[in-house]
Amino acid sequence: MGIKIYNTLSGEKEDFKPIKENEVGIYSCGPTVYDYFHIGNARAFIVPDIIKRYLNYRGYKIFHVLNFTDIDDKMIKRANQEEVTIEQLANRFIKAYFEDTDALNIRRADIYPKATEHIEGMIDLVEKLIAKDYAYSSGGDVYFRVEKFDEYGKLSKQHLEDLEAGNRVEVSGVKENPLDFTLWKESKEGEPSWESPWGLGRPGWHIECSVMSTKYLGDRFDIHTGGVDLTFPHHENEVAQSEACCGHQVVNYWVHNGYINIDGEKMSKSLDNFFTIREILEKYKAEVIRFFLISKHYRSPINFSDSELDSAKKSLGRLLNTLDKVENLLDLDAVEGGGDKGLKGLAQETEVEFKEAMDDDFNTALAIAVLHTMVKEVNLIVNNKEFILTEGLKEGLKEIKSTFESLAGDVLGILPKQEEAKGGLIDPLIELLVEVRSEVRKNKNYELADKIRDELKNLGVQIKDTPQGVEWKLK
RNA sequence: GGCGGCAUAGCCAAGUGGUAAGGCCGAGGACUGCAAAUCCUUUAUUCCCCAGUUCAAAUCUGGGUGCCGCCUCCA
Missing domain, CATH: 1.20.120 (Four Helix Bundle (Hemerythrin (Met), subunit A))
Incomplete structure (x- = not known):
């Protein structure tokens, strides 16, 4: 009896066999740090957290990489709106990310690479892809030549012809095929940019994960996680880039978590129907949120509502x-x-x-x-x-x-954090009051006993009279 | 149009061939000086519909219906 993992690549549950005997390498697509993350993002962070915790429990060591996307269109747009630099924006929301994930009892990754700190590696990879004829430059841009990669579509089960037939990709004269995706993008006036063999520019979105995952986990690693929506095109493109370059399979198990829905519709920042984890934490404790998120299978969609949280x-x-x-x-x-x-x-x-x-x-x-x-x-x-x-x-x-x-x-990480008050003055004081009340009750002075009970309740201490004596807890 | 997924009680939700887990709500009960809290019992002759395979199907096959997602930034 071993662990089975559903692999998006094969579309089946497979026996889990790590590359190394005792250590498992995991890469998770992390947040684009332009805003607080929402409950949907939280799921994408909790799923790998649970996987890590369980594999840990089963005796594996974990090396976990989670990236921060700190350069892309959304970052640029938001930074301009807020009139801050992209770096300031990134730092602010990276800090928030840690506050929120810590609050959710999500264990930290071993390393958190940032896209902007791996530009060189990305340029390298693009050059290699050009050398292998998998990519071409056109003007100041570089594109991946999708048709050259025979297995393109294998992750998301898409066929090139079908994609083309129904494609909603804007037609651009500079691409050989409308489905070719950007590896490197010429920067516009006023945008952040880096020197490259193709002039001033910035990386495409997909390239960062190929570079950072293989840099820290090697060109073959065990598990890659992310939300289902990333399957295509992001992960499909990542597979294409990484494998075109290495010449072999890079990721063994692709794990994708389902969405969070609101009233049956997906929650997303673009639909603006999302709740940030901060808002939800004001109403529900972290362990309740975790419990809610893991009370359904990770691949199923979850509908989010207060009544579900209450349940x-x-x-x-x-x-x-x-x-x-x-x-x-x-x-x-x-x-x-x-x-x-x-x-x-x-x-x-x-x-x-x-x-x-x-x-x-x-x-x-x-x-x-x-x-x-x-x-x-x-x-x-x-x-x-x-x-x-x-x-x-x-x-x-x-x-x-x-x-x-x-x-x-x-x-599962669903036990509440230990009360800070433990060991302090609070506990003995409550104990004392509880004892006094018990004495008073023995003497049938219920008026006073009830007063103590009510007052304590107002202070957040709940008294329970049970056959085995009086129990109390902080609410 | 192409691809993927889902359909189980009032609600949420496990369950891939052997005769329906669990939780929430509801109902009843226990406990208690009264409460609060808690605990117990109970709730699907049946798994979207139709046909088929089988001794046996929620589970497999074929067809149908409905819902969702991806194909565009997205966890």
Whole structure:
């Protein structure tokens, strides 16, 4: 039993075999840093995050490259609008990128190359392609000669003839074929530009990924990720450039995530129907957003709405409640003896099933269901009327806790960040109040007890009276 | 027009040959001094339609219908 990954290239799930025994190279198409990123972009960052986390869990080391596109039409346009330099614009949104991805509990890549820092490599690649006759210069521009690359279309399953028949590409007299795409572009007055053998210009969009991916991962690497919309033309062109140059396959597994839709329509910056992750983080916690995004398979489209987020919040809350419950129980004194009531077995079983789900093309939806099933079993034991906390049971609960933390926390990243207040003055103070209230309740002074409860609630502390004593948590 | 994908309960969603996971909502119940919170039980004779293959199909094949995406910047 191994990991299977759906490969866009073959259109099938394939057994995952990394090039190196223990290390996996991953390249992800990162953001164009001209704006805050939206929930759709977030998905494209969380998908590789989950893949990395899971492969990590399965014992692989990861080397992950995620690029910043910091030069293109959108960058130029926005910089002009805001009257800042392109570099200032880039720096601002790269900073924002890190703030937002950190908030979303997305683990950092190993390296974040920027397009503008790899111009030389791009020029090199273009020259090689010209030398091999895969590219030609025309005026100050350089184009890729699509017909020369026999396998053009293999990634997106497009046929050259069909593309031409239905093409919406503007016809340009300088191209041999309307589908030839730009490798290098002569710069216009006032645009940023670099010296090149073809005069002052700037790189086309697709070339940067070919250069940066192979520079840091070698000319054969394991996984390339991105949103489905990048399949054509971006990734198709990337394949053409890289393989025309190397003469062999470069990327082994192409992984594409589905869209986020709004009311059934794709969310995108160009349609202006998007929500930035910053806006959403004001209403929902990071773990809820993550949970929402991974509660469906990564290749399926997801419809975004508040009611969906609410549903995700409750579903996650159910998992978290049980973890809280387990943690509270582990802090209590237990009577000696007793068995684990099958909890250790349950933990093991859960881990096996979780692994099976994730092995199958990262089926996070199923993996979450596995966790829910575990939680249900635990609840049945822990909430039973005749429940007695024994040492044996605590052993079992420890297993449950560590399994849960490993799977939900390390792999899925849906456990809330530890409260900063822990270890501070806050906890003991709340404990004290809770104790006082318990005393007051014993004396049936419910008026005062309720007052304490209500006041604490106003302060964001929720009190729960349970058969095993009083539990509380910060909301 | 070409290519790709999807269609499972009120909603979200797993499930690629063996007789429908899970979550949300709803309903009932438990717990409680009252609450809040939580937990439990329950919710598809059936998987868009038609035909076929098979002992057996949500799952395979053929046809149809509907929706979405890509072919243009886009995660």
